[in-house]
Amino acid sequence: MQDWSKISRMPANNIKKLQDELLSKIVQDEIFSNHPYYSNLFKSQGLDPTAIKGRSDLDNIPFTSKQDMLSSEHDPERAKRFILQVPEGLKSTPKPKKFALLGRKCAEPDPTEYRMSQLFYTKGNDLDPIPIVYTRYDLNNLEETGTRLNDILNLKRDDTMLNAFSYAPHISVWQLFHSAMTLGATALHSGGGRVLGMEKIILAMNNMGAPVLVSHPLFVLATLQTMLRQKTDAPSLERVIIGMDYAPMVVVESIKELMLQCKAANNLVQRVYFLSMAKAGFAECSPGFGYHLNPDQILVEIINPQTGKSLGEGEKGEIVITNLDSRGTLVLRFRTGDLTTGGLSSEPCPNCGHTVPRILGDIEHRHDYYDLISEKASVVFNGNALRRYMFGCKDVLAWHAEIVSKNGNDSLNITVKPAGGINEEELATKLQNDIREEHRLAVAVKKGSYEAITNKIGLESGISVKQIFDLRQ
Amino acid sequence: MEKWEVLCKTPYKEIRQMQDRKLRAFICNQVSIYSPYYSNIMKKQDIDPYKIKGIDDLKYLPFTYKWDIAPNAENPQRHKDFVIRPDEEVSEKYGHFAKMSMSTGKELIEQKIYDYKPVHIHFTTGRTALPTPFVYTKRDVENLRESSCRLLDVFEVCGDDITVNCFPFAPHLAFWTVYFAADTLNSPVFHSGGGKIVGTSKLMDAFEFLRPSVAVFIPGYCYYFLREAVKQKRDFSSLKKIFFGGERVPPGLKEKIKELLKQLGAEEVMVLAVYGLTESKVGWGECPSHEKYHGYHLYPDLEVIEIVDPESGEPLGEGEDGEIVYTSLDWRGTCVVRYRTGDIARGGISYEPCPNCGRTVPRISSVIERKSEFKEFNMTKIKGTLVNLNNFFPLMMSHPDLEEWQVEIRKRNNDPFDLDEIYLYVTKKPDVDEENLTADLKQKIIRETEVSVTNIIYLPLDKLVGQLGMETELKEKRIVDNRPTG
Numbered sequence: 006m007q008d009w010s011k012i013s014r015m016p017a018n019n020i021k022k023l024q025d026e027l028l029s030k031i032v033q034d035e036i037f038s039n040h041p042y043y044s045n046l047f048k049s050q051g052l053d054p055t056a057i058k059g060r061s062d063l064d065n066i067p068f069t070s071k072q073d074m075l076s077s078e079h080d081p082e083r084a085k086r087f088i089l090q091v092p093e094g095l096k097s098t099p100k101p102k103k104f105a106l107l108g109r110k111c112a113e114p115d116p117t118e119y120r121m122s123q124l125f126y127t128k129g130n131d132l133d134p135i136p137i138v139y140t141r142y143d144l145n146n147l148e149e150t151g152t153r154l155n156d157i158l159n160l161k162r163d164d165t166m167l168n169a170f171s172y173a174p175h176i177s178v179w180q181l182f183h184s185a186m187t188l189g190a191t192a193l194h195s196g197g198g199r200v201l202g203m204e205k206i207i208l209a210m211n212n213m214g215a216p217v218l219v220s221h222p223l224f225v226l227a228t229l230q231t232m233l234r235q236k237t238d239a240p241s242l243e244r245v246i247i248g249m250d251y252a253p254m255v256v257v258e259s260i261k262e263l264m265l266q267c268k269a270a271n272n273l274v275q276r277v278y279f280l281s282m283a284k285a286g287f288a289e290c291s292p293g294f295g296y297h298l299n300p301d302q303i304l305v306e307i308i309n310p311q312t313g314k315s316l317g318e319g320e321k322g323e324i325v326i327t328n329l330d331s332r333g334t335l336v337l338r339f340r341t342g343d344l345t346t347g348g349l350s351s352e353p354c355p356n357c358g359h360t361v362p363r364i365l366g367d368i369e370h371r372h373d374y375y376d377l378i379s380e381k382a383s384v385v386f387n388g389n390a391l392r393r394y395m396f397g398c399k400d401v402l403a404w405h406a407e408i409v410s411k412n413g414n415d416s417l418n419i420t421v422k423p424a425g426g427i428n429e430e431e432l433a434t435k436l437q438n439d440i441r442e443e444h445r446l447a448v449a450v451k452k453g454s455y456e457a458i459t460n461k462i463g464l465e466s467g468i469s470v471k472q473i474f475d476l477r478q
Numbered sequence: 479m480e481k482w483e484v485l486c487k488t489p490y491k492e493i494r495q496m497q498d499r500k501l502r503a504f505i506c507n508q509v510s511i512y513s514p515y516y517s518n519i520m521k522k523q524d525i526d527p528y529k530i531k532g533i534d535d536l537k538y539l540p541f542t543y544k545w546d547i548a549p550n551a552e553n554p555q556r557h558k559d560f561v562i563r564p565d566e567e568v569s570e571k572y573g574h575f576a577k578m579s580m581s582t583g584k585e586l587i588e589q590k591i592y593d594y595k596p597v598h599i600h601f602t603t604g605r606t607a608l609p610t611p612f613v614y615t616k617r618d619v620e621n622l623r624e625s626s627c628r629l630l631d632v633f634e635v636c637g638d639d640i641t642v643n644c645f646p647f648a649p650h651l652a653f654w655t656v657y658f659a660a661d662t663l664n665s666p667v668f669h670s671g672g673g674k675i676v677g678t679s680k681l682m683d684a685f686e687f688l689r690p691s692v693a694v695f696i697p698g699y700c701y702y703f704l705r706e707a708v709k710q711k712r713d714f715s716s717l718k719k720i721f722f723g724g725e726r727v728p729p730g731l732k733e734k735i736k737e738l739l740k741q742l743g744a745e746e747v748m749v750l751a752v753y754g755l756t757e758s759k760v761g762w763g764e765c766p767s768h769e770k771y772h773g774y775h776l777y778p779d780l781e782v783i784e785i786v787d788p789e790s791g792e793p794l795g796e797g798e799d800g801e802i803v804y805t806s807l808d809w810r811g812t813c814v815v816r817y818r819t820g821d822i823a824r825g826g827i828s829y830e831p832c833p834n835c836g837r838t839v840p841r842i843s844s845v846i847e848r849k850s851e852f853k854e855f856n857m858t859k860i861k862g863t864l865v866n867l868n869n870f871f872p873l874m875m876s877h878p879d880l881e882e883w884q885v886e887i888r889k890r891n892n893d894p895f896d897l898d899e900i901y902l903y904v905t906k907k908p909d910v911d912e913e914n915l916t917a918d919l920k921q922k923i924i925r926e927t928e929v930s931v932t933n934i935i936y937l938p939l940d941k942l943v944g945q946l947g948m949e950t951e952l953k954e955k956r957i958v959d960n961r962p963t964g
């Protein structure tokens with residue numbers, strides 16, 4: 006990867022030129038000769054790798070979807086075909102010493118650049134998790150992207166950090182680990198709710214006097230709500246970093262408000278977008294200013310999810326990524342299934358001045374859009390919008406929704422745990438009316454216990470939560 | 479830190495001199511000044527740190543017990559007193575140095591931050607006390623990296639080995655030792671987080687995807703995992719070595735594991751154990767051998783291990799059974815001196831070169847029992863016996879007719895003043911006669927533990943697995959004390 010101090014101040018045109026060079030280089034030098042899936046694809050479709058000279062030629066390459074990478078009983082090796090192989094010429098070079106204690110750097114050329122070091126998986130929201138191979142080269146990049154995160158988030162060495170992401174072999178946990186390690190900040194990688202549990206995380210946060218708490222939005226909300234209920238203050242808390250799950254602006258505001266109620270020292274909330282295939286997390290310097298990308302690591306396109314057509318700056322669409330500087334698992338034009346509501350911007354950030362491209366708005370999940378039938382008409386139900394609305398309902402402590410089908414008509418059953426001192430009937434009527442109006446669906450609201458709801462959505466047991474369940478056959 | 483290759487060939491006499499030298503410097507220059515707990519205790523007990531000239535003088539220092547460090551409700555920050563940290567007065571002095579020097583001042587401060595600023599935290603598992611944090615500075619992380627590589631060196635693992643780390647993810651030494659070892663050696667690894675995180679079936683898929691040569695497990699979960707794999711007819715033929723950590727490994731279990739591995743297509747697998755403590759901040763490995771266990775190889779430049787009489791606390795000689803007492807050497811972050819581990823080494827410590835690998839570093843015996851699992855039973859109404867619960871492990875783990883087991887200690891009628899009862903829950907292997915097994919277990923238990931079980935209850939495997947918390951707990955609950963307190 007390039008020098009961040011230079012690339013983060015580079016004019017947009019130069020960044021585009023650099024991306025063109027990197028794209029043509031990786032396609033010609035690495036992918037065409039060493040990537041089993043794409044070399045085969047290029048050959049079978051008669052694609053000339055030397056014709057890929059830059060972004061404008063990307064349209065010639067077909068998209069890659071998650072299904073393309075998913076191994077099955079019939080094809081158990083599919084995920085392996087996306088791993089860049091050791092180039093023929095390097096296979097015969099002498100290997101590093103058997104026990105090179107602390108000898109982390111080897112002389113070039115080095116086959117370890119291509120050999121697996123660690124294995125992560127995608128989160129597996131909609132499909133089975135896909136394995137993603139990291140080589141030493143990728144892990145070095147992970148340290149670099151960790152440093153960049155620290156810069157964008159403006160984290161300092163004195164910031165004690167409580168990493169409360171639920172442990173999974175996933176980019177989020179490990180990006181945070183490398184970020185804290187390169188910074189030299191004191192950090193507890195707790196494993197989150199599924200390892201330590203919320204009670205111990207609250208205890209650890211206050212015992213450590215940690216000013217920085219990192220987790221997925223709903224876990225942070227629930228933690229702060231629990232602290233309020235228990236009348237426990239968070240005097241040391243200054244900053245919350247959220248990611249791993251849907252994090253619209255409304256949840257940022259809710260967390261800020263709760264932080265004040267918990268007597269936190271400050272109420273800064275920042276968002277990070279973790280993308281498994283990009284092998285990095287991208288942060289906003291301040292909420293609403295966009296996720297700052299690493300243009301020397303990935304190339305981002307925004308496309309129309311229906312037609313696959315590339316969209317212009319600022320247009321809402323699906324995020325598609327191409328690895329520009331990666332080894333191990335490597336993808337071209339990978340459809341992430343994530344939708345940005347604000348599109349892409351290559352203008353310098355008005356807040357921090359970094360010139361790298363930014364993904365603006367909220368990031369929605371395509372798998373949370375459902376094609377339903379209501380009163381014999383087709384309705385597209387946007388589960389993201391429901392989640393956004395519920396995040397803003399301060400009278401609801403926890404909830405989940407079920408999509409059910411009866412007599413050919415689809416409807417929503419919503420179970421809520423109202424906050425204390427709330428007129429439950431009024432709340433149910435309000436929810437019913439608001440949701441019916443926005444989504445044009447029949448809605449039934451019932452009351453549930455906090456424990457039953459949080460267990461069902463996997464607040465502490467999952468790596469993120471699932472709040473909408475499709476129960477149609 | 480010394481060079482491991484050199485250390486492994488240094489005669490013990492020279493190792494001892496090196497340890498004396500390091501201990502002297504560590505106690506005088508770090509512990510007695512920068513460790514709030516020890517500087518306070520030395521002042522209180524009027525101990526002159528300069529009197530500690532070597533290991534033989536350790537006896538002048540008091541023991542440290544788990545409860546001295548563990549936070550409690552009155553003092554939740556107690557563990558911080560064990561962190562080596564220059565106080566404000568000292569920091570001011572360094573600040574003064576920094577101000578004096580324009581060119582090297584910054585370097586000096588960076589060096590101090592490298593030495594003393596905590597960056598990484600582990601917790602004790604809290605089996606016998608409240609979880610206690612142990613902090614590592616950057617310098618300590620380098621020590622951890624080096625010691626983890628030494629562990630792999632003892633185990634003869636090289637950069638080409640593919641490893642699956644099945645330790646449960648937690649801020650615990652076991653998981654992170656594997657992480658730092660693989661990262662430093664740049665050896666391919668999958669840190670799964672254990673069955674609790676990825677699920678047993680997905681973990682098996684990962685084994686088949688990666689074809690690992692090395693797998694690292696908590697022993698009880700390994701046994702369960704391999705049995706499930708046999709049922710699903712998985713192919714684990716790539717496995718060459720299995721390492722256990724987090725719990726003691728009864729020899730009978732190693733044989734059972736090897737038997738299961740054979741059924742999975744893996745022949746001649748080496749099953750080895752790691753012994754480590756959160757307090758020691760490193761793990762030590764057994765020398766690989768199929769026939770005999772040659773003990774855990776220590777890192778004498780990073781610690782001093784004494785073996786003492788568990789009752790009197792008197793230091794014992796080479797080869798004598800006794801409690802393992804740990805003293806940090808040349809660490810920063812959280813450091814303990816003469817820490818009573820509560821672990822009993824049967825066969826104590828040996829200073830002879832290892833007959834298997836020839837390394838000259840000291841070794842502690844492979845047979846280690848946990849003293850904290852000795853529990854006093856109120857059995858006076860029957861016959862009054864001190865029961866060594868450790869004895870259940872080798873007996874049950876190696877019993878050929880058992881799939882799983884759990885011991886519950888309870889009170890008759892759930893009355894705190896009534897008699898103690900021992901319930902044994904078991905799942906038998908198919909085609910085993912229940913009546914014969916019951917008789918056999920009753921007889922063996924009374925012989926090994928000197929108590930008789932009140933009841934033996936047969937459960938289906940899935941129920942007992944759930945009861946053990948095999949996929950939900952960090953460590954399975956083998957022995958459960960459900961006695962109500964009075």
